[in-house]
Amino acid sequence: MGYFSVENLSISFGGLKAVDGISFSVEKNEIFSIIGPNGSGKTTIFNLISGIYKPDSGAVMMEGENMVGKTPDHVALKGIARTFQNIELFKNATVMDNLMLGRHMHMNTGLFGGAFMFGKRSKAAKEEVKHREEVEKIIDFLELQSVRDSFVGSLAYGKRKLVEVGRALALEPKVMLLDEPSAGMNTEEKDDLNIWIKDIREDYNMTILLIEHDMNMIMGISDRVFAMQQGQKITLGTPQEVQKHPEVIKAYLGEEEIG
Amino acid sequence: MINMKRAYYEDIELFKSGTIVFWTIVFLAVLVTFPLYMSNYYLYLFSLMMVYVIVSVGLNILVGSTGQISLGHAGFFAIGAYGTVILMTSLSLPFFVAIIAAAFIAAFFGFVLGLPALRLEGPYLTIATLAFGLAIMHIIGHTEFFGGRQGLVAPALDIGVPQLGWSYVLDSMISKYYLVLIFTIIMVLVAINILKTKAGRAFVAIRDSDIAAEVIGINLTMYKTLAFATSAFFAGVGGGLFAFVLGFFDPFTFNLILSVIFIVMIVVGGLGSVMGSISGAILITYLMYDLFKNVDEVPVVGALLVAFSQQFMTITGMDNFNYIAVGLVMIGIMLFEPLGLFGGWIRLKKYWKTWPF
Numbered sequence: 230m231g232y233f234s235v236e237n238l239s240i241s242f243g244g245l246k247a248v249d250g251i252s253f254s255v256e257k258n259e260i261f262s263i264i265g266p267n268g269s270g271k272t273t274i275f276n277l278i279s280g281i282y283k284p285d286s287g288a289v290m291m292e293g294e295n296m297v298g299k300t301p302d303h304v305a306l307k308g309i310a311r312t313f314q315n316i317e318l319f320k321n322a323t324v325m326d327n328l329m330l331g332r333h334m335h336m337n338t339g340l341f342g343g344a345f346m347f348g349k350r351s352k353a354a355k356e357e358v359k360h361r362e363e364v365e366k367i368i369d370f371l372e373l374q375s376v377r378d379s380f381v382g383s384l385a386y387g388k389r390k391l392v393e394v395g396r397a398l399a400l401e402p403k404v405m406l407l408d409e410p411s412a413g414m415n416t417e418e419k420d421d422l423n424i425w426i427k428d429i430r431e432d433y434n435m436t437i438l439l440i441e442h443d444m445n446m447i448m449g450i451s452d453r454v455f456a457m458q459q460g461q462k463i464t465l466g467t468p469q470e471v472q473k474h475p476e477v478i479k480a481y482l483g484e485e486e487i488g
Numbered sequence: 489m490i491n492m493k494r495a496y497y498e499d500i501e502l503f504k505s506g507t508i509v510f511w512t513i514v515f516l517a518v519l520v521t522f523p524l525y526m527s528n529y530y531l532y533l534f535s536l537m538m539v540y541v542i543v544s545v546g547l548n549i550l551v552g553s554t555g556q557i558s559l560g561h562a563g564f565f566a567i568g569a570y571g572t573v574i575l576m577t578s579l580s581l582p583f584f585v586a587i588i589a590a591a592f593i594a595a596f597f598g599f600v601l602g603l604p605a606l607r608l609e610g611p612y613l614t615i616a617t618l619a620f621g622l623a624i625m626h627i628i629g630h631t632e633f634f635g636g637r638q639g640l641v642a643p644a645l646d647i648g649v650p651q652l653g654w655s656y657v658l659d660s661m662i663s664k665y666y667l668v669l670i671f672t673i674i675m676v677l678v679a680i681n682i683l684k685t686k687a688g689r690a691f692v693a694i695r696d697s698d699i700a701a702e703v704i705g706i707n708l709t710m711y712k713t714l715a716f717a718t719s720a721f722f723a724g725v726g727g728g729l730f731a732f733v734l735g736f737f738d739p740f741t742f743n744l745i746l747s748v749i750f751i752v753m754i755v756v757g758g759l760g761s762v763m764g765s766i767s768g769a770i771l772i773t774y775l776m777y778d779l780f781k782n783v784d785e786v787p788v789v790g791a792l793l794v795a796f797s798q799q800f801m802t803i804t805g806m807d808n809f810n811y812i813a814v815g816l817v818m819i820g821i822m823l824f825e826p827l828g829l830f831g832g833w834i835r836l837k838k839y840w841k842t843w844p845f
Contacts, residue, residue, distance in 0.1 A: 279703050305705035317700035319693050321760075330693050334705030336686045340714060343685030344678040349497050353685050361496040400704060 232257040233404050233436060238277055238287035247273045248284070249460040255404075255438065260430055262439045262451040264471070266480055270460040271440045272314055275406045278438075279311050280304040291404065306334055310402035312393040314409045314440070320382040324392050327381055328367060331399025332360040367395045370432075371425065386413040391422075398429065404436045405429070411443050419446060426450055448472065456480070500684055502677065519669055523662045531665045533778055535733045538672040539726045540769040544753040545679045545762055546722020551751070552760030553683060554715035555695030556605055557614050560621030561750045564720040566742035567594040568727020570628060573640050582649045591724030597624075598720025602713035621747050629739035639738025642731045668729050675725060680762050682718065691715050692760075749776065752814060756821050758830030767829045772814060780809045 231254035238251045248270045255261045263271050276282045278289050280301040289296040296304050310331075319327050338346075338353040346353035368374055371391055376384055381392060390410055397405055407426070411419045427450055429435050441447050447454060447468060454471040456463040458480045464471055471477055493499065503509045523531055543565060550556050571590025575581045581589065604616050628634045645664065648656040658664055682688045690711045693701040702708055731737060749772060757768020780793075793809065801808040825832045 281699065281703070300707075301699075301702035302705045302707050305703055311703055313700070317697045317703075319696035319700065321696055322689070322692050326689055326692070330689050330701075330706075331704055333686060333690060333693075338686055340682060340687040340718065343687050344682050346500070346681045346685055347502070347677075353681070354497060354500065357500050357685065358496045361499070365496075396704065 231255055232292065233438075234290045235274070235278065236288045236290060238274065238284050238289065240273065240277060240282055240284045246460050248277065250287075251457065251460070251462060252287075253455050253462075253465060255436060256452075257436055258430060258434060259452045260426065260437045260439060260450055262441060262447050262454045262468075263457065264441065264444075264447060264454060264477075265457040265463075269458050269480075271457065272408055273460075275311060275408055275438075275440065278304070278406060279309060302334075305400060305402075308401075308403035309406065310397035310400040310404075311406035312390070312397050312408055312410060314412070316386075316389050316393055318381045318389055318393055318396070321380065323378050323380055324368075324373060324376050324384070324395075325364065325378060327392055327396050328364040328399050329360060331396040332363060334400065336360060364399060367398050370398075370428070371395050372421075387415065387418045390414060391418075394422075394425070394429075398433065401433075402435070404438065406438045406440075408440045409442060410439070411441060411446055419443065422446075423450055444472075502680065516673075520666075523665060528661045531661045532733065533773070535661075535665050535668045535729075536777065537770050537773040538668045539730045539733060540750075540753060540773050541672055541766050542675045542729070543723050543726035543750055544757065544765040544769040545676055546719045546726070547750050548754045548757075548760065548762070548765040549679060549682065549688075549691065549722070550715050550719035551754060552758075552764075553688065553695060554691040554712065556712065556715060557610075557751075558601075558617040558716070558719065559614050559744070559747045559751065560601065560617035560619070560624070561719070561723050562742040562744070562746040563621040563624035564594040564598060564723035565727040565730065565746065565750075566624055566628060566739070567597055567720075568724030569731040569737055569742075570634055570640065570727075571724065572728035573642050573731050574634070577643050580651070582651075583645060583647050587725060587728035590728050591721045594724025594727070595717040595721040598716040598718070598723075599713050601720075602716030605716060606709055606712055618744065618747070621742075622744060625739050625742050628742075634739070637738065637740075639736060639741075640731075641736050642734070645732045664732060668733065671725065671729055675722060676762060676766065679722070683762065687711070687714065687718075749814075752818055754828075756817060756828055758828030761828075761830040763833070764828050764830030767833075771817070771829065775813045775817060776810050779813055 234252070234254035236252050238248055239246065240248050251274060253261070263274065265271050273282065277284050278296065280296065280299050280303070284297055287297070291307060291309065294307065296307065296309070299307070319330060322330070336356055338356050342353045345351065346357070348354065368377055371394065373391065373395060376388060381389060384392065390413060394407065394410055410426070411422050414422060423446055426437060426439070430437055439451065451468050453466065454468050455465045456471050456474065456477045463476045463480060464474045466474070498504065503512065522534065543561065547558065547561055550558055568590050571593050572587045575586035575589055576583060601617060601620050605613055608616055629637055634640070645658045645667075646655055647658060647667070648654040658667060690701065690706045693704070693706055694708065694711055698708060753768040753772045754765050755768070756772060757766065758764025797809060821828060
């Protein structure tokens with residue numbers, strides 16, 4: 230039993246077993262990567278963890294508490310934040326508003342408190358400023374200063390990915406699920422992201438689950454790698470072990486035909 | 489322009505710059521001195537405009553910001569009007585208590601209507617809200633307690649507490665105009681603040697991506713119903729004031745067309761913006777009530793239009809032309825400025841700033 234673990238998780242869509250009896254356990258402060266060909270069920274695992282799908286069987290345990298059956302907003306309250314493969318940002322809001330929305334569950338002013346935000350000393354104004362300071366730290370950290378007031382819809386793909394990481398970070402989670410954060414980024418942005426993910430782990434004392442296709446990135450930053458195919462586990466181990474595993478090579482490159 | 493901000497609070501201030509303060513003061517001064525040089529008819533028209541401003545600002549929170557739709561806002565409007573009048577006459581509550589209570593009753597109905605909205609989207613939600621609006625109209629119209637088909641006459645508008653011997657009756661149009669003005673300013677400021685803080689951001693989040701809203705900890709059930717309740721509250725306040733501006737109303741004042749007109753106001757003004765709701769409400773109210781009032785005085789075309797209307801449409805007045813005008817404006821907005829008057833204003837400002845490029 231680790232800090233965060235997935236136990237015998239299964240879900241099927243119609244006849245297709247998208248995730249089939251997957252178990253793994255993640256230590257606190259670890260960078261744990263999940264790899265596998267397209268359609269192998271990686272994102273489905275994230276959707277099961279964050280409560281978007283309900284598993285047919287199995288459990289998602291965090292600090293001894295089962296997350297299965299909780300709605301996504303309750304899972305978030307328990308300290309699990311995530312990003313999406315296809316970017317789910319609030320397009321018609323500014324970067325600032327997107328990040329402030331990440332602070333949503335830490336804010337206490339309700340509708341009435343907000344409605345009567347008159348003057349600097351009102352409770353709502355103080356709270357807005359307090360959380361704005363937190364958001365500015367994230368903006369500094371991810372170097373988003375130049376796009377602070379831009380609408381997310383107008384940003385380049387790589388920047389949007391980063392804003393999504395920032396929003397997840399604003400939740401102050403304990404566990405962060407990053408779904409292909411480097412997709413659509415250029416080499417330079419990927420290098421930066423590499424450093425940031427390591428920094429997030431160090432500075433924010435975070436446990437990170439990572440889905441990635443970029444093998445250089447996976448090998449560079451992961452503590453352990455979990456390889457899967459067609460909803461089932463292939464192997465689990467250090468990046469070097471997994472890289473050499475014959476089943477993984479087969480899954481990615483196909484069968485060797487010519488000696 | 490150099491950004492000279494020094495504190496984060498300056499970003500959420502109501503008046504972000506001296507220019508805004510200046511124009512706000514000018515605008516308010518015009519509104520306050522209005523009764524000095526305007527006839528009672530125009531005071532009535534302006535009061536009506538402001539009532540509709542309150543409703544459309546509230547409706548825009550639901551439709552523009554949260555991305556839900558309601559074709560039943562005339563129902564909440566009716567609940568506000570009937571609620572305020574009946575609470576004052578039957579329970580002899582003071583005006584301010586009655587209008588707030590009626591608005592909360594409207595908000596409660598908004599919450600109830602918000603529950604099916606959790607499962608419905610698009611056209612299905614439209615139909616559900618439409619049915620709600622019609623149901624309210626017919627329930628009121630067929631209940632003797634609410635005055636039935638005859639409608640109700642608003643009592644004297646006493647803003648004091650008569651039971652305590654402190655009575656202050658507003659009987660002139662001027663005094664009612666000022667009362668509506670104060671309510672409008674408060675409700676508009678409240679709407680601006682709501683949209684700037686936690687709840688307003690959550691509404692926008694739900695509109696843009698409900699799945700992302702959920703995984704950052706926003707309770708969809710709570711905020712969707714809250715958006716309905718908030719919006720209905722605004723309509724309720726508007727309805728309470730409407731009862732006294734008109735003085736007399738019957739259930740069929742609150743028909744489907746009124747709900748549609750509310751939607752037209754925010755679409756023409758600009759979805760998701762408070763300024764848009766205000767300008768849309770003013771423009772559409774003008775088109776609906778005033779545009780063709782004195783059409784026969786217009787040289788050449790006026791007489792022709794009157795003859796045309798009497799021949800082919802209605803002999804009682806020019807009402808149909810008003811609807812045609814609203815329709816044309818609506819089509820024009822959809823074709824040339826889908827973001828509404830507010831979108832046009834933003835474009836104009838940008839053009840002005842970057843001129844001559």
